[in-house]
Amino acid sequence: MARVRAGLLLELALEPLHHLGGDMSKHHARIIPPERQKTHLEKKHAELAERIEALDGRLSLTPSEELELQQLKKQKLWAKDALEDVG
Numbered sequence: 001m002a003r004v005r006a007g008l009l010l011e012l013a014l015e016p017l018h019h020l021g022g023d024m025s026k027h028h029a030r031i032i033p034p035e036r037q038k039t040h041l042e043k044k045h046a047e048l049a050e051r052i053e054a055l056d057g058r059l060s061l062t063p064s065e066e067l068e069l070q071q072l073k074k075q076k077l078w079a080k081d082a083l084e085d086v087g
Contacts, residue, residue: 048076
């Protein structure tokens with residue numbers, strides 16, 4: 001899972017901290033370099049655009065597809081905003 005905070009993309013590492021004596025269910029966050037952030041966000045934006053285009057090209061959508069389309073458009077906007085933040 002990733003999120004943007006203070007202009008930095010943080011990724012929650014799924015690597016357990018058992019080697020540090022911590023709880024196996026705990027995870028740690030690490031800062032991702034800006035180049036990797038940009039690459040990740042560009043890929044995500046392109047994937048979302050592709051799926052949105054596929055749904056928009058249909059003559060009709062089921063209620064669940066309409067909901068998916070709305071969610072995808074929000075995610076695409078988030079990715080675009082995050083890309084602008086990364087520069």
